[in-house]
Amino acid sequence: MKIAYLILAHNNPRLLERLIAELSSERATFVLHIDSKADITQFERLRAMPRVLFCDKRINGAWGDFSLVQATLNMMELALQHEPQTGRVVLLSGSTLPVQPRSYIEDFFQRQTDANFMEAYPMPNEEYGKRIGRLAHYWVRRARPLMRYRWKLQDLIIRYAPLRDYRKALGELQPMAGSQWWAVTGEACRYMLDYHRQHPRLASFCKHVDCPDEFFFQTILGNSEHGKDLQPSITYTDWQPKRDSPETLTQSYLAHFAQPVVMASERHNCPLPGGEVLFARKFNEEPWQVVETLLENNQRKAQTTLSPH
Numbered sequence: 212m213k214i215a216y217l218i219l220a221h222n223n224p225r226l227l228e229r230l231i232a233e234l235s236s237e238r239a240t241f242v243l244h245i246d247s248k249a250d251i252t253q254f255e256r257l258r259a260m261p262r263v264l265f266c267d268k269r270i271n272g273a274w275g276d277f278s279l280v281q282a283t284l285n286m287m288e289l290a291l292q293h294e295p296q297t298g299r300v301v302l303l304s305g306s307t308l309p310v311q312p313r314s315y316i317e318d319f320f321q322r323q324t325d326a327n328f329m330e331a332y333p334m335p336n337e338e339y340g341k342r343i344g345r346l347a348h349y350w351v352r353r354a355r356p357l358m359r360y361r362w363k364l365q366d367l368i369i370r371y372a373p374l375r376d377y378r379k380a381l382g383e384l385q386p387m388a389g390s391q392w393w394a395v396t397g398e399a400c401r402y403m404l405d406y407h408r409q410h411p412r413l414a415s416f417c418k419h420v421d422c423p424d425e426f427f428f429q430t431i432l433g434n435s436e437h438g439k440d441l442q443p444s445i446t447y448t449d450w451q452p453k454r455d456s457p458e459t460l461t462q463s464y465l466a467h468f469a470q471p472v473v474m475a476s477e478r479h480n481c482p483l484p485g486g487e488v489l490f491a492r493k494f495n496e497e498p499w500q501v502v503e504t505l506l507e508n509n510q511r512k513a514q515t516t517l518s519p520h
Contacts, residue, residue, distance in 0.1 A: 212298040212321050213397075214239045215290035219282060220305025221246035221272065224253045226496050227305045231260055233506060234313055240264065240297070242290045244282045247271045264289060273353045275422040277414070279391070283424070284407060287400055298324065300400040302393050303446070306493035308505060310447065310468040312513035316489050320394075327399050328442045330389025330481050331433030334426075339482055341388040344369070345421035346377040380416035387433035389481065391424040392446040392492070399437045406431045443475060443483060447491035450480035460494050462501055469508040471515075 216234060220227050220243060231241050240262045245254050247269040257263055266289055270282040283302060291297055299320045309316060335343040348369050353361055377386070395403075407414060413431075417423040432438050448457040449464070457480070467473065468491060475485025494502060 212238060212317070212324065213294050213296055214299045214301065214317070214320060215294065215297045215397075216241045217283065217286040217290060217300065217302045218243050218305055218307075219246075219272070219279065219286075219302075220244070220254070221249045223305055223494075223496050224257070225499075226308070226494060226502065227254070228257060228260070229502060229506065230303070230305070230308055231257065231263060233309050233509070234316070235261060236313060236317065238317060240290060240294055242266065242286045242293075244286050245269060246282075264293060275350075275424070276352050277418045277420070277423045277427075278352075279424040280414075280417065280427045283428075284404070287404055291397070291401065291404070297397040297400070300395055300397060302391070303490060304392065304492050306495070307392075307446065307490050308492075308494050308502065309489060309509060310473045310491050310505070311489050312509045314513060319487075319489060323442075325396060326440075326442045327393075327395045327432065327437055328445045329393035329395060329429060329432055330444050330483060331387040331429040331438060331441055332389060332482055334386040334388050336388065336482060339388075339480060341425070343377075343386075345388075345426065346386060347374045348372070348421070349375055349419050350421045351419070375416075375419075377416065380412055381430070384413075384430055384434045386426065387429040387438075388425050389429045389433075389483075390444045390446065390448070390479075392444060392490075393428065394445055395432065395437075399432055399435075402435060402437060403428055403431050406435075443486035444479070444481070445487065445489045447473065447475055447488040448479055448493075449476040450478045452478075457493060460491055460501070462498075462504070464491070465501065465504055465508065468505060469512075471512065 242264045244266040266285050268285045270278045272278045334341045450457050475488050479485045
């Protein structure tokens with residue numbers, strides 16, 4: 212099976228290099244989107260690595276903004292143009308590392324050829340922060356030049372601006388939400404791209420949705436035939452209560468990741484039950500010893516020739 216790893220990155224080039232090296236094989240292609248605000252020269256050495264493609268269409272990304280969806284769409288297009296027979300498409304961040312050896316991961320995907328690992332649950336869901344206001348209000352971009360005044364402006368919009376008719380934009384689609392990070396089949400990837408091309412109104416609407424990266428793909432796939440049997444996310448995250456982002460993964464997590472089968476955190480920020488995970492985020496380059504220890508654990512597991520359940 213051909214696997215395309217799509218990686219959104221803006222920093223940590225050393226970490227990104229290790230991620231690619233750990234997953235590299237004849238089966239794998241890596242499609243990188245480096246945020247246009249980042250200094251591309253710090254990533255140049257990655258061009259020498261085998262089967263690494265850079266997106267020439269670099270997007271100026273902003274947290275919770277449609278720019279992240281557009282960057283992902285660009286990577287999806289490039290991956291399938293480069294290898295039309297891609298059987299698995301995996302979306303990762305540049306702060307992600309595998310918690311299993313490459314052979315284990317490839318065997319896992321080979322055993323579950325038709326599975327789509329994507330969180331997608333109905334909105335609204337107040338407990339997990341997926342309020343219908345994410346769609347019904349007009350949301351401004353979280354970036355310059357409005358960043359300094361962003362929250363004051365957003366508060367005024369929520370208080371006084373008329374609600375948006377999200378039903379008109381969605382048509383018969385049930386709004387769905389879930390984690391940004393997914394691993395879908397090549398067929399499901401092609402379906403999402405085709406839907407995007409055929410329904411441009413959805414993308415236009417999502418340019419002013421709150422966190423469309425947790426809504427756009429989930430709503431498209433969750434309402435399709437591919438959405439009938441979605442599997443849990445295979446990327447580990449640990450979300451503490453009332454936090455806007457997951458915890459940075461430190462030494463204290465390594466014992467969990469060293470287990471033969473690694474399960475999702477109980478705090479995975481989703482009402483759906485978690486399952487086995489293959490990747491984890493978010494890591495930093497400091498302290499580097501955390502990265503080295505994790506990858507050494509993966510090497511030890513590889514020597515036992517484990518197979519996923």
